[in-house]
Amino acid sequence: MLSIPIDIALPRSPHIVTSLPGPRAKAIVERDRAVTSPSYTRDYPLVVARGEGSMVEDVDGNVFLDMTAGIAVTATGHAHPEVVQAIQEQAAMLLHMSGTDFYYEPMVELAEKLAIRAPFPPLPSPPLQGEGSRKTLFPARVFFSNSGTESNEGAIKLARYYTGRSLIVAFLGAFHGRTYGAMSLTGSKTVQRANFGPLLPGVTHIPYGTHASLDYLEKQLFTTMLPPQEIAAIIVEAIQGEGGYIVPEDGFLERIREICDRHNILMIVDEVQSGMGRTGRLFAIEHWGVMPDIITTAKGIASGLPLGAILARPEIMTWQPGSHATTFGGNPVACAAAIATLRLLESGLMANATQMGELLQAGLHRLSQQFPQISLPRGKGLMVAVDLLDDEGKFNPQLRDRILQEAFLRGLLLLGCGKAAIRFCPPLVIDSHQIQTALQILFEVLAEIQS
Ligand SMILES: Cc1ncc(COP(=O)(O)O)c(C=O)c1O
Numbered sequence: 001m002l003s004i005p006i007d008i009a010l011p012r013s014p015h016i017v018t019s020l021p022g023p024r025a026k027a028i029v030e031r032d033r034a035v036t037s038p039s040y041t042r043d044y045p046l047v048v049a050r051g052e053g054s055m056v057e058d059v060d061g062n063v064f065l066d067m068t069a070g071i072a073v074t075a076t077g078h079a080h081p082e083v084v085q086a087i088q089e090q091a092a093m094l095l096h097m098s099g100t101d102f103y104y105e106p107m108v109e110l111a112e113k114l115a116i117r118a119p120f121p122p123l124p125s126p127p128l129q130g131e132g133s134r135k136t137l138f139p140a141r142v143f144f145s146n147s148g149t150e151s152n153e154g155a156i157k158l159a160r161y162y163t164g165r166s167l168i169v170a171f172l173g174a175f176h177g178r179t180y181g182a183m184s185l186t187g188s189k190t191v192q193r194a195n196f197g198p199l200l201p202g203v204t205h206i207p208y209g210t211h212a213s214l215d216y217l218e219k220q221l222f223t224t225m226l227p228p229q230e231i232a233a234i235i236v237e238a239i240q241g242e243g244g245y246i247v248p249e250d251g252f253l254e255r256i257r258e259i260c261d262r263h264n265i266l267m268i269v270d271e272v273q274s275g276m277g278r279t280g281r282l283f284a285i286e287h288w289g290v291m292p293d294i295i296t297t298a299k300g301i302a303s304g305l306p307l308g309a310i311l312a313r314p315e316i317m318t319w320q321p322g323s324h325a326t327t328f329g330g331n332p333v334a335c336a337a338a339i340a341t342l343r344l345l346e347s348g349l350m351a352n353a354t355q356m357g358e359l360l361q362a363g364l365h366r367l368s369q370q371f372p373q374i375s376l377p378r379g380k381g382l383m384v385a386v387d388l389l390d391d392e393g394k395f396n397p398q399l400r401d402r403i404l405q406e407a408f409l410r411g412l413l414l415l416g417c418g419k420a421a422i423r424f425c426p427p428l429v430i431d432s433h434q435i436q437t438a439l440q441i442l443f444e445v446l447a448e449i450q451s
Helices: 023-035 081-093 105-117 148-163 180-185 211-224 252-263 284-288 332-370 397-409 432-450
Strands: 048-052 055-058 063-066 141-145 167-171 203-206 231-237 266-270 294-297 308-312 378-380 383-387 415-417 421-424
Touching: 063 432, 081 332, 105 141, 105 308, 105 332, 141 148, 148 180, 148 231, 148 266, 148 294, 148 308, 203 211, 211 252, 231 252, 252 266, 252 284, 332 378, 332 383, 332 432, 397 415, 397 421, 397 432
Parallel strands: 167 203, 167 231, 231 266, 266 294
Antiparallel strands: 048 055, 055 063, 141 308, 294 308, 378 383, 383 421, 415 421
């Protein structure tokens, strides 16, 4: 085991001291290759030893600026002291008891905090009387899981259970997870489905984000193949994540709500990637003022500890005891981390996501004017992407992959998504200096590639 003096703060800019990967990283990558599943996808050989805010240090002492947040997870930054303290205190009290069979307060407290923030219709009476009050009627009920895929798995079950219907509509490009139900909703890459069939029957995928797609659903599918009265749910990402950080056309999400209302279909919004403050709102769907029936979340909710949640309107989450449960979901330490995360999101980090996102998009806009290879940016808050294009304006995944490598060598961590996009999903604690540093490195990479 490597021991690193963690009392010394990391620099706030990248600092590369070895060739990459360094000797220790190289050795660990070799050990990893011999023993871990080959199904993992690693773009570059980063072997992380510690993280602090928006910076991570590798095992050789190289320091990187992290624009990935560990796939949009470390919302409050790496090892935020308040999150770490909450974890340490809870760990010393109780590591596990299972919320399925027993009670403990952190799980209740987090459920209350999430429920009153759910973008669902408020319940009429009695009026909300504050978190923790026994008389409070909450606009949501909450089921805790350990991950995004598990949240979506549970949402499918809940939608079928509540409606008594079996069919589901999902979107091409969607990513909802890897377990069988969620994988059946995923429409992102064939490698994620190949050789795994048969998948869940009764799932229909239509293109994402356009009115033309919803026209097709209503005018073609509903009249020929897909009886709307047999559809349990339409599941949609408010902003499509793995599919390319695609912001839907104006009115798209509102129209899904209308279609669902017309046919008594449930609207499930997957906020696993777009939620927990990343777009400047707790849930991205709030940008459109649309109230779904069920929300699934995970990733950023506990700043890095494994936790997911299903939020559903109370009249929908009425399944009977034993119908859905989990040993680990809602673990007390993860709940304590999530409570601290929510507090931090609301005391400045969501606002910072909005401000830093604007700065990032403005800088990417300038880069797109200087370099025809990159598209205009898109996204909301700190969920931003650009596409990489060839001379004819077509997607250029090879160029995207090369940029990811070159950025890594300069100390900037980026991830791809979609066909040829780079996504920017840093910790929400990122500051303006770090945004400028990321843009400067990207500029240098593009300039070198162009020369
Ligand atoms: C929108 C969305 N839903 C679900 C998932 C699956 O989450 P997990 O990997 O925690 O199972 C992801 C993961 O990237 C996601 O982006």
